[in-house]
Amino acid sequence: xxxxxxxxxxxxxxxxxxxxxxxxxxxxxxxxxxxxxxxxxxxxxxxxxxxxxxxxxxxxxxxxxxxxxxxxxxxxxxxxxxxxxxxxxxxxxxxxxxxxxxxxxxxxxxxxxxxxxxxxxxxxxxxxxxxxxxxxxxxxxxxxxxxxxxxxxxxxxxxxxxxxxxxxxxxxxxx
Amino acid sequence: xxxxxxxxxxxxxxxxxxxxxxxxxxxxxxxxxxxxxxxxxxxxxxxxxxxxxxxxxxxxxxxxxxxxxxxxxxxxxxxxxxxxxxxxxxxxxxxxxxxxxxxxxxxxxxxxxxxxxxxxxxxxxxxxxxxxxxxxxxxxxxxxxxxxxxxxxxxxxxxxxxxxxxxxxxxxxxxxxxxxxxxxxxxxxxxxxxxxxxxxxxxxxxxxxxxxxxxxxxxxxxxxxxxxxxxxxxxxxxxxxxxxxxxxxxxxxxxxxxxxxxxxxxxxxxxxxxxxxxxxxxxxxxxxxxxxxxxxxx
Numbered sequence: 001x002x003x004x005x006x007x008x009x010x011x012x013x014x015x016x017x018x019x020x021x022x023x024x025x026x027x028x029x030x031x032x033x034x035x036x037x038x039x040x041x042x043x044x045x046x047x048x049x050x051x052x053x054x055x056x057x058x059x060x061x062x063x064x065x066x067x068x069x070x071x072x073x074x075x076x077x078x079x080x081x082x083x084x085x086x087x088x089x090x091x092x093x094x095x096x097x098x099x100x101x102x103x104x105x106x107x108x109x110x111x112x113x114x115x116x117x118x119x120x121x122x123x124x125x126x127x128x129x130x131x132x133x134x135x136x137x138x139x140x141x142x143x144x145x146x147x148x149x150x151x152x153x154x155x156x157x158x159x160x161x162x163x164x165x166x167x168x169x170x171x172x173x174x175x
Numbered sequence: 176x177x178x179x180x181x182x183x184x185x186x187x188x189x190x191x192x193x194x195x196x197x198x199x200x201x202x203x204x205x206x207x208x209x210x211x212x213x214x215x216x217x218x219x220x221x222x223x224x225x226x227x228x229x230x231x232x233x234x235x236x237x238x239x240x241x242x243x244x245x246x247x248x249x250x251x252x253x254x255x256x257x258x259x260x261x262x263x264x265x266x267x268x269x270x271x272x273x274x275x276x277x278x279x280x281x282x283x284x285x286x287x288x289x290x291x292x293x294x295x296x297x298x299x300x301x302x303x304x305x306x307x308x309x310x311x312x313x314x315x316x317x318x319x320x321x322x323x324x325x326x327x328x329x330x331x332x333x334x335x336x337x338x339x340x341x342x343x344x345x346x347x348x349x350x351x352x353x354x355x356x357x358x359x360x361x362x363x364x365x366x367x368x369x370x371x372x373x374x375x376x377x378x379x380x381x382x383x384x385x386x387x388x389x390x391x392x393x394x395x396x397x398x399x400x401x402x403x404x405x406x407x408x409x410x411x412x413x414x415x416x417x418x419x420x421x422x423x424x425x426x427x428x429x430x431x432x433x434x435x436x437x438x439x440x441x442x443x444x445x446x447x448x449x450x451x452x453x454x455x456x457x458x459x460x461x462x463x464x465x466x467x468x469x470x471x472x473x
Contacts (some may be wrong), residue, residue, distance in 0.1 A: 006395040013205045016205070017201060017202055019204070020201050021198070021201060024193060028191065028193050028194075028197050029191055029424035038194060041197060042196055044206045045197060045200055046201075049206055050205070053204075053205055100472060113191075114186045115191070117182075117332060133183040133186050134186050159372075161180075164179060164181055165177075167446070175259070
């Protein structure tokens with residue numbers, strides 16, 4: 001990984017993309033937690049890749065590459081989330097896409113899907129739970145990423161877990 | 176440690192499905208010109224089936240006008256419930272004159288409110304030819320009712336609310352070479368809107384811009400627009416009919432939490448850990464009639 005990042009710092013685009021693809025799942029789950037719409041998610045990752053590559057010379061510690069990318073991604077997701085509802089479109093310029101009739105090619109795990117489990121949380125709760133459990137950041141690290149108090153992060157994690165338990169108590173988490 | 180905690184602590188080992196589009200976006204990000212993936216309209220949030228609607232006063236001519244001007248499907252709102260309601264006259268043609276202010280003329284044109292949807296169209300006239308502009312935006316818009324219920328606001332706290340999907344669309348209506356106007360539609364979905372008798376609407380700026388020219392914003396008009404709409408009693412006397420769910424769910428993992436009939440459709444709320452946005456759902460009655468489903472998944 002570090003070798004790819006060093007090549008990327010020297011301007012090698014392919015190495016940079018390879019490094020991003022190595023953390024692709026982390027990035028997808030975070031953006032999916034914050035944004036529901038797949039097109040918004042693709043916009044966020046595209047913006048993230050562009051910004052990160054043009055600023056990679058600013059990366060001081062190769063071990064923080066993933067955290068650095070995630071921080072950029074969260075900012076991009078937040079921007080898209082907040083601006084989405086202001087979006088105003090011309091009736092002439094947009095072709096309809098049908099977002100209801102998706103195909104059924106999603107992988108069907110026997111376990112409940114993590115993203116489905118958290119889907120009824122607020123956008124911020126989803127993001128925090130994802131960073132904490134899926135990406136395995138500590139509450140302190142999350143507080144830095146999201147610029148929130150560490151105690152706030154902890155209480156939001158507890159509250160989110162209570163919500164999940166309440167919703168799925170009977171079906172999944174008896175005991 | 177309870178079962179949930181155990182599950183969450185192992186969640187990073189789960190095989191998460193990554194859409195091919197996401198991977199391709201990463202791969203192509205540095206190859207191509209910047210290309211937006213953005214779809215302007217968020218998916219709406221409930222499973223709603225258009226069903227026997229309560230028929231209200233007819234207004235066929237106006238409904239035709241409405242559909243000619245704003246085909247909701249043309250900007251991603253496949254809502255046959257709303258369309259059927261409008262066809263049956265569930266819409267208010269607002270009778271007001273243009274208000275002139277700051278090189279701008281504006282008036283509200285029509286309104287639709289029920290418990291699920293809020294739909295407002297405002298018409299703008301300008302003192303110049305605007306046919307070359309490609310973008311339009313109303314800034315700092317706030318809509319409140321007589322009881323100070325905030326229906327819509329661009330305040331950031333308001334936008335954090337996940338329950339509401341906002342869609343906005345606009346269209347230039349060209350009358351002749353020099354006289355044209357913009358129709359702006361605000362379409363809100365997903366909240367139990369109050370039974371308001373008056374709506375107080377204000378905004379502070381309209382922006383016209385060209386997205387293809389280097390500098391995106393080409394014209395801003397600062398203004399202090401305020402107007403009041405007297406809401407038709409069609410809307411504030413509306414009734415919503417809750418349905419008693421007699422049948423328990425037969426399919427494991429899917430529960431019907433409640434169902435209700437409103438003017439814009441019959442809505443069934445499902446709680447499920449197995450339904451996701453890729454799930455295809457059909458609604459069929461005992462006579463094997465399949466209902467037209469619109470919008471799903473939250």
